[in-house]
Amino acid sequence: MQNPYYDYENSQNLPLPSTSSVWEPGKDERSVRAQYLDRVAKGRLFSSSSRLFSLPVEVLKVLVDNIPEDALASFALVNSDCQQLARSRQFANLCLTYSPCSTEVVNALRVEALRPPVSGTTRLALGTCIRRLNITTLDHWVRHRHDRDLENRPEDPTSEQEQRLIRSSNEYYAYLTSVLNLITNKKVLPHLETLDFEDDIVLRPFFFDALRKSAIKHLRIKQAQVEKEYTINDSVSLGAALWPLQSLSFNMIPQTEDVDDISSLCTSILRACAPTLVYLEWSTDTFVRPLLRSPQRNTCPEFPRLQHLRLRDLTFVNSFLLEAMLSAELISLELCSIEFLDEQDSDFFARLGHMPTLQTLTWHPQGIYESPLLGFLRANPQISRLRFPGPEESDLEFFHDENDDILGLLATFHNLKSLSIVWGGDTPFPYESLKTINKIHTLEQLHLSLMPDTEPYFYLDHPLVRHWLEPMPSLRRLAFSRDAYRYNTNDADHNEYYDNGDGANHPLAWQRMSEFTHKWRMQRLAKGCFEDHGGLEWVFVGQLLVAREGEAVVVGGGERSESGWLLERIFGCEGLAPV
Secondary structure (H helix, E strand, O other): OOOOOOOHHHHHHHOOOOEEEOOOOOHOOOOOOOOOOHOOOOOOOOOOOOOHHHHHHHHHHHHHHHOOHHHHHHOOOOHHHHHHHHHHHOOEEEEEEEOOHHHHHHHHHHHHHOOOOOOOOOOOHHHHHOOOEEEEEEEHHHHHHOOHHHHHHOOOOHHHEEEEEEEHHHHHHHHHHHHHHHHOOOOOOOOOOOEOOOOOOOOHHHHHHHHHHHOEEEEEEEEEEEEEOOOOOOOOOOOOOOOOOEEEEEEEEEEEOOOOOOOOHHHHHHHHHOOOEEEEEEEOOOOOOOOOOOOOOOHHHOOOOOEEEEEEEEEEOOOOHHHHHHHOOOEEEEEOOOOOOHHHHOOOOOOOOOOOEEEEEEEOOOOOHHHHHHHHHHHHOOOOOOOOOOOOOOOOOOOOOHHHHHHHHHHOOOOEEEEEEEEEEEEOOOOOHHHHHHHOOOOOOOEEEEOOOOOOOOOOOOHHHHHOOOOOOOOOOOEEOEEEEOOOOOOOHHHHHHOOOOOOOOHHHHHHHHHHHHHHHHHHHHHHHHHHOOOOOOOOHHHHHEEEEOEEEEOOOOOOOOOOOHHHHHHHHHOOOEE
């Protein structure tokens, strides 16, 4: 049987996927929790007489969520009921890395798909436990199975090299097709809700046909390629929910320069799931920015349920599709490097007007677009969370030219509770701007940073911060990032401040003493902040989270961390995603 995804006549055009080097399941912020036991047991009565299984399934779920990870395998060996209870957590989040173990899991699920039902009984199944699937082909497994060097085709490949490449591609795409076929089988994976697809490959119509037949509600395509212009099947009327996704995050680029238009595919995807989408994240590559042609205004899809929108590195020929997305009742909006081919649309955001439901805005500075930002902010004083992550190009002097205008405008906002600002450009930290920030009396959390041109950190003078940042009664959380320190002339340059504690040339005792001294210094700095702002709960300073516990000042977490993801979740749109 031929592989419906693989094109045998053009096998040389389908290389092995661009892969990831590492995957750390313990640090995945999108993990989901286990299912209730009655759902993973598919109505099967418990065979065990243990009093444990007489407890309500809600209590059982709490118990299994608190079993240590390394004890689940032993717990599964007690009996078949305990096995399914352990599986409900072990396989709730399944990552297929193209390893031998991944292949075994796929084969086990294929057996479940082919297994006929037995009258009067219900077998325990692995597929019922899976709620989230991550497809991340890891580099070392590709090398292990196929000789990774074959991906870079020589100019004049030998016949043997050609055959090895075809066999390798055949094997990978057969594996991928097996996975996609399983995804479409709702009997095998009835509770699959989330798919993270991270392999950088060419997406063909079969891929989307498979996903639309599945039970998936949340889809993330990290980066994929399009080899030709096509659309997914959208033959049903425009108002029908053809693909009932609740959240969609996708990044697509043309495979070659010959493919100059992926608009039809992107528009057809959005049209198919627009009626049900709550969260949408759409981006292309920073360096490969295909032109996106919108349909006519009267044929653009409508997004009646869309609440969270994140757009990055997109170039629109016209603004019709963007207008359709922004006309939804958005709660959060993130914009990064949005460009227009038509110069008449350069002030698009300035004339966008009032968005009454918008509460969270993340704006990545783009040089010429700061004036439209002022117009947009004036029209939306109800915003409660505002984040400026700093310019994509560090030489843009964001906020330094229009600093007073923007901050002065924010001081008039009546509901602004969260503010994050990263200044950019080759200028010192603007301490005097803190005096204007003081006028925003509603602020509950504040993040300040500087993005120097060529340096990883900037020197932060805390006495100056305390001088300009007067007591703010509502402030609960205060964060600084990229901050480094220099305490006397004998200290190393502030850009080497964090290297002193873990340098390979220093003895272990020196490293420990350096880290102890750093924590002591940061506790003193945080204590000064707590004295100035009586309501502060914690301060993030020097890559450490320092909290107030009664009269004591303690360092939380122990280890230093730049914690970009933490600050983004607290101050930006990241924590608003449904998955």
